[in-house]
Amino acid sequence: MSFQNTSFDKEKIKIVLLEGIHASAEKVFRSAGYTNIVTASKSLPKDELEQTLEDARFLGIRSRTQVTDALLEKAPKLAAIGCFCIGTNQVDLQATKLRGIPVFNAPFANTRSVAELVLAEMILLLRGVPQKNAAAHRGEWLKSAADSYETRGKTLGIVGYGHIGTQIGILAENLGMNVQYFDIETKLALGNAQAAESYHALLASSDVVTFHVPETPQTKNMMDAEAFAQLKPGAILINASRGTVVDIDCLAQALETKQVAGAAIDVFPVEPKSNQDEFESPLRQFDNVILTPHVGGSTMEAQANIGIEVSEKLAKYSDNGSTLSSVNFPEVALPSHEGKHRICHIHRNVPGILAKINDIFSSNSVNISAQFLQTIDSVGYVVTDIDQSSSLKAFEELKTIEGTIKTRILY
Numbered sequence: 108m109s110f111q112n113t114s115f116d117k118e119k120i121k122i123v124l125l126e127g128i129h130a131s132a133e134k135v136f137r138s139a140g141y142t143n144i145v146t147a148s149k150s151l152p153k154d155e156l157e158q159t160l161e162d163a164r165f166l167g168i169r170s171r172t173q174v175t176d177a178l179l180e181k182a183p184k185l186a187a188i189g190c191f192c193i194g195t196n197q198v199d200l201q202a203t204k205l206r207g208i209p210v211f212n213a214p215f216a217n218t219r220s221v222a223e224l225v226l227a228e229m230i231l232l233l234r235g236v237p238q239k240n241a242a243a244h245r246g247e248w249l250k251s252a253a254d255s256y257e258t259r260g261k262t263l264g265i266v267g268y269g270h271i272g273t274q275i276g277i278l279a280e281n282l283g284m285n286v287q288y289f290d291i292e293t294k295l296a297l298g299n300a301q302a303a304e305s306y307h308a309l310l311a312s313s314d315v316v317t318f319h320v321p322e323t324p325q326t327k328n329m330m331d332a333e334a335f336a337q338l339k340p341g342a343i344l345i346n347a348s349r350g351t352v353v354d355i356d357c358l359a360q361a362l363e364t365k366q367v368a369g370a371a372i373d374v375f376p377v378e379p380k381s382n383q384d385e386f387e388s389p390l391r392q393f394d395n396v397i398l399t400p401h402v403g404g405s406t407m408e409a410q411a412n413i414g415i416e417v418s419e420k421l422a423k424y425s426d427n428g429s430t431l432s433s434v435n436f437p438e439v440a441l442p443s444h445e446g447k448h449r450i451c452h453i454h455r456n457v458p459g460i461l462a463k464i465n466d467i468f469s470s471n472s473v474n475i476s477a478q479f480l481q482t483i484d485s486v487g488y489v490v491t492d493i494d495q496s497s498s499l500k501a502f503e504e505l506k507t508i509e510g511t512i513k514t515r516i517l518y
């Protein structure tokens with residue numbers, strides 16, 4: 108039997124793209140020869156999702172779809188997942204890794220969009236525009252300079268000085284603001300920004316505090332009752348990171364007591380599953396709070412770019428085996444394997460696997476033309492390019508090595 112018989116027709120490879128992923132993604136897949144593409148404009152209910160994933164090879168999601176180990180159990184053919192966004196907290200990264208499923212995302216494409224929104228919100232909140240706007244819609248006329256401020260000379264505190272936080276810092280300095288930041292990592296201060304002595308020092312000395320941290324156990328309720336008490340009275344609070352970071356009930360209380368003069372919140376502990384579901388929040392009652400439906404990164408530019416970036420990563424993994432920039436997997440950047448067959452072996456990272464793989468190639472007289480290995484704690488990934496004339500028997504034998512998680516053959 109030749110390798111040709113194991114070939115998986117590209118047209119049969121099922122790709123599921125959920126949550127209104129931009130059409131640019133489908134275009135990339137189609138131009139790479141993939142035609143079995145299922146799309147949905149929202150996240151799917153549990154049963155429907157499980158059914159759709161039964162025979163799916165690739166899954167594309169945004170922030171709503173929760174990928175748990177139990178869901179992966181129902182998706183035995185899944186080869187890789189693309190998060191068409193920055194956050195990957197909706198995916199069980201450990202479970203996907205142990206099942207040999209690399210996860211990809213778009214780490215930069217929407218960062219400018221978030222930075223611009225935050226900048227605009229800061230200006231509007233310092234001027235009291237949200238409450239004046241809401242009043243005008245009710246027929247009231249709040250012409251007054253009271254509690255209305257310029258950004259110039261004010262202090263912006265950025266919590267999480269990464270791709271988004273740094274861009275906001277630069278933009279805010281151009282408005283004449285003083286910028287300070289707090290990050291758990293040592294970061295290069297851009298412009299005239301300064302690292303705050305501590306998180307609490309930042310809270311106590313900033314006129315505007317904005318959060319740009321990932322969802323982690325450490326960032327959960329970073330803004331709790333104690334943190335609100337540390338804020339400079341009358342500060343503005345912005346959260347466009349993750350809904351777990353700010354305790355919404357504590358924020359509501361701080362707005363009641365005027366400890367916080369205004370807020371902009373884009374992300375929530377519980378978000379509606381679709382645009383048809385009602386948005387519930389204790390913040391709805393406050394005119395001085397800008398509420399946006401998790402659209403910090405939702406601009407036409409960002410979504411189109413994300414669609415291209417993540418689908419290209421998935422198509423490349425499918426065609427070539429490259430895992431470069433995966434967030435949970437050994438990263439291997441692979442050259443083209445024209446004229447060769449490429450065998451990908453994903454396994455538990457225990458001593459001796461590489462030797463066993465090569466023993467099998469050797470005993471089957473397989474000529475290896477290139478080999479790549481990378482490991483990440485518990486998982487290893489070995490990619491071997493072999494002559495086309497080599498026997499399929501070796502590939503079948505590789506599957507029997509103890510500790511094998513997944514094998515693929517690409518040609």
Ligand SMILES: NC(=O)c1ccc[n+]([C@@H]2O[C@H](COP(=O)([O-])OP(=O)(O)OC[C@H]3O[C@@H](n4cnc5c(N)ncnc54)[C@H](O)[C@@H]3O)[C@@H](O)[C@H]2O)c1
Binds near residue numbers: 292347
């Ligand atoms: N609202 C939206 O639509 C939207 C869009 C894009 C990203 N996001 C969210 O914004 C987050 C930040 O994005 P980014 O691109 O700047 O990420 P990033 O990884 O570049 O930066 C995050 C920074 O937070 C720091 N950090 C982590 N834990 C911290 C802690 N406990 N205290 C202080 N700093 C901590 C990291 O060291 C890093 O510098 C993402 O994780 C994502 O969840 C939201």
Ligand SMILES: O=C(O)CC[C@@H](O)C(=O)O
Binds near residue numbers: 171193195217
């Ligand atoms: O598009 C989304 O659903 C999430 C956007 C944002 O939170 C991200 O993590 O990039």
